[in-house]
Amino acid sequence: MKTRTMTITTTDTGLELSYKPQDDDDIIITEKDGRITLRYLVQDTDPQAPNYCGGDNLLLVNYHRDLYVEHDDIITKDQLASWYKGEKIEQTKTYWIFTLGMYSHSGVTLKLGSRDFACDSGGWDSSMIGAVLVSKKEWRLSAKAEKAAQGLVQEWNNYLSGDVWGCITDVFDAKTKERIEAECDARWGYNSTYREALESMKKGEM
Numbered sequence: 001m002k003t004r005t006m007t008i009t010t011t012d013t014g015l016e017l018s019y020k021p022q023d024d025d026d027i028i029i030t031e032k033d034g035r036i037t038l039r040y041l042v043q044d045t046d047p048q049a050p051n052y053c054g055g056d057n058l059l060l061v062n063y064h065r066d067l068y069v070e071h072d073d074i075i076t077k078d079q080l081a082s083w084y085k086g087e088k089i090e091q092t093k094t095y096w097i098f099t100l101g102m103y104s105h106s107g108v109t110l111k112l113g114s115r116d117f118a119c120d121s122g123g124w125d126s127s128m129i130g131a132v133l134v135s136k137k138e139w140r141l142s143a144k145a146e147k148a149a150q151g152l153v154q155e156w157n158n159y160l161s162g163d164v165w166g167c168i169t170d171v172f173d174a175k176t177k178e179r180i181e182a183e184c185d186a187r188w189g190y191n192s193t194y195r196e197a198l199e200s201m202k203k204g205e206m
Contacts, residue, residue: 015172018184022165026198035180036172041197044188047164050155057138058152062130066104067160069130080131091133096145100130100153108160112146112153158191165190165197167206 021027021040028039051059051069062069063077070077075091083089083097091097101111112132132149139145158164167190171183187206190197200206 014177015170016179017168017170018186019166019168021168022194028202031174034174035183036174036177038170038172039201040168041165041190041194041201042168043162044164044166044190047159047189047191050152050159050191057135058133058148060100060110060130060132060152060156062100062102062110064102064104064129067102067108067110067130071133074133075131083131094136095133096136096139096142096149098132098134098146098149100132102130110153110156110160112150155191158193163191163193164188165192165194167197167201 015036015038017038017040019042022042026040030037049069051071056074059071059074060069061071061075061080063080075089079089079091083092099113101113103109103111110130132152134145134149136145139148166186166188169185171180172178173180190200190206192200197206
């Protein structure tokens with residue numbers, strides 16, 4: 001069960017927000033029908049890893065001490081090692097398999113198809129002991145499968161860097177400034193950069 005600490009923050013107007021906004025300047029305030037509504041973003045401090053947000057059609061595995069992600073019901077570490085050696089494995093009948101590089105230094109960054117990172121030209125902090133598996137039934141063409149794999153890797157990089165957000169809606173009585181709890185809302189797990197999440201919130205897509 002997800003738990004998040006609520007930090008009450010008072011605005012210049014005297015309204016008490018449920019959480020501390022990521023940026024006070026980006027709070028969207030509207031007043032209508034006797035209600036003041038404030039919408040804003042906060043960092044999701046307990047996000048769900050991308051692998052567990054969907055089914056088995058698109059998944060990532062990685063076998064490094066700094067990021068160990070397994071999916072033994074689909075593929076094991078030994079099976080992937082065999083595939084890396086050029087051996088045939090059963091999974092290639094149902095999945096496109098793309099190599100996965102990892103850079104580990106003050107955090108983890110992933111890269112599809114390569115272990116070459118500009119910030120690690122010597123390769124001392126890079127490895128390639130992972131993969132992204134994409135269902136051939138769901139993505140019949142290799143190019144589309146690779147695009148889906150790239151998308152999953154980006155989601156993982158967002159997750160690893162803390163770029164997962166919650167969209168908070170606080171509603172108050174315009175006269176009394178009292179919170180209307182029944183109309184307040186908090187939606188979590190928006191995986192994107194802050195600016196992308198902010199644009200989505202402004203467009204009403206959250």
